[in-house]
Amino acid sequence: MTSSSGAAAAAPAHPPTSADGSGKALYGGKSSRRITVHDITAAKERGEKWPMLTAYDAMTASVFDEAGIPVMLVGDSMGNCHLGYETTVPVTLDEMAVLAAAVVRGTRRALIVADLPFGSYQEGPVQALRSATRLVKDAGVGAVKLEGGERSHEQISLLVQSGIPVMGHIGLTPQSVNAMGYRVQGRGEEAAQQLLRDAKAVQDAGAFAVVLELVPGELAAEVTRSLHIPTVGIGAGPETDAQVLVYTDMAGLTPGRVPRFTKQYANLRQTLGDAARTFADEVVTGTFPQAEHTFH
Known part of the structure; x- marks a missing residue:
C-alpha cells in the first residue's frame, strides 16, 4: 500500500463489544488471546466491519494493540514512510523480517500480517513458500500478504496448503508501480471483469481475505457481495468488510499532498x-x- 496524508477529523467513540452482545467482536471484543484468521472469517459471517492499520515497530504496535486494533499489517509501505525509499519496490525480505518481528513482540492480541516484498514470490510458488516460511518462523507473524490475483493463484494455493494463511491484494498493486502507475483500477467493463476474476482467483486459491486498493466504490461493493472471504478496502469506498490505512497517514505524520482516500485523525x-x-x-x-x- 502507498502512503500519504489527509484532512484532520475527530475519532469515533469506542463501539459496543459486538453487535449481538457476544463479546466476539474483532474491535471492542473481550478476548485477550491472539486473533486468528478463523476470527476474521467469523466476522464476515456476522456482518461485522473491522479496522486494520499498518505498523513497523514495537512501540507503535503496542499503542495500536492497546487501542484494540485487531489486525496490523507490516506493509511494504515501510519503504515510503519508514525507510525513506521513493516506492515500495526496494524493500527487502531481510528488512521485512526485522520489522515484522518487532511488531509481533510489541503486541499480544492483534493478528499480524506481513507483506511479501517485491522479488520474494514472483519467481513462483516455491520461492513464495520459502519467503513466507521465513516470516512465519523467524518473525512470528500470523499471516502473509502478497499482491496479484490470477497471476498469484499458484503461490497463494501452495502457501495455504502448507499451513500459511494468506491475505490477497488486488486493484492498485504498488509493487507494480513501474508498470501500472498510481491510478484507480477497475474502471471500464473489461477492467472491472478482470478485477472480479482476480478476486475470485484469490478466494479460490484459499486466501482468508483480500485487500482492494484504489478501486471504484461500486465495484468494490460488488466484489464484497460476491465473495465469502472479507474484503479490506483502501480507497475502495465504504462497502468493504474492513478498512485499512497506513498509520503515518492516519496519524498525520506523512508530509505532502493529500490523496482523497486517506483521512487524518491527528497531527x-x-x-x-x-x-x-x-x-x-x-x-x-x-x-x-x-x-x-x-x-x-
Missing part, C-alpha cells in the same frame, strides 16, 4: 515538531536539565 507531525523545538529551546537557554533531572 503528530506538528506535535512532534513542537516537542522537539521546545526541547531544543530549553537546552539552548539552559532550562533543561534542572535539579529534578540531575543525579548527585
Whole structure:
C-alpha cells in the first residue's frame, strides 16, 4: 500500500463489544488471546466491519494493540514512510523480517500480517513458500500478504496448503508501480471483469481475505457481495468488510499532498515538531536539565 496524508477529523467513540452482545467482536471484543484468521472469517459471517492499520515497530504496535486494533499489517509501505525509499519496490525480505518481528513482540492480541516484498514470490510458488516460511518462523507473524490475483493463484494455493494463511491484494498493486502507475483500477467493463476474476482467483486459491486498493466504490461493493472471504478496502469506498490505512497517514505524520482516500485523525507531525523545538529551546537557554533531572 502507498502512503500519504489527509484532512484532520475527530475519532469515533469506542463501539459496543459486538453487535449481538457476544463479546466476539474483532474491535471492542473481550478476548485477550491472539486473533486468528478463523476470527476474521467469523466476522464476515456476522456482518461485522473491522479496522486494520499498518505498523513497523514495537512501540507503535503496542499503542495500536492497546487501542484494540485487531489486525496490523507490516506493509511494504515501510519503504515510503519508514525507510525513506521513493516506492515500495526496494524493500527487502531481510528488512521485512526485522520489522515484522518487532511488531509481533510489541503486541499480544492483534493478528499480524506481513507483506511479501517485491522479488520474494514472483519467481513462483516455491520461492513464495520459502519467503513466507521465513516470516512465519523467524518473525512470528500470523499471516502473509502478497499482491496479484490470477497471476498469484499458484503461490497463494501452495502457501495455504502448507499451513500459511494468506491475505490477497488486488486493484492498485504498488509493487507494480513501474508498470501500472498510481491510478484507480477497475474502471471500464473489461477492467472491472478482470478485477472480479482476480478476486475470485484469490478466494479460490484459499486466501482468508483480500485487500482492494484504489478501486471504484461500486465495484468494490460488488466484489464484497460476491465473495465469502472479507474484503479490506483502501480507497475502495465504504462497502468493504474492513478498512485499512497506513498509520503515518492516519496519524498525520506523512508530509505532502493529500490523496482523497486517506483521512487524518491527528497531527503528530506538528506535535512532534513542537516537542522537539521546545526541547531544543530549553537546552539552548539552559532550562533543561534542572535539579529534578540531575543525579548527585
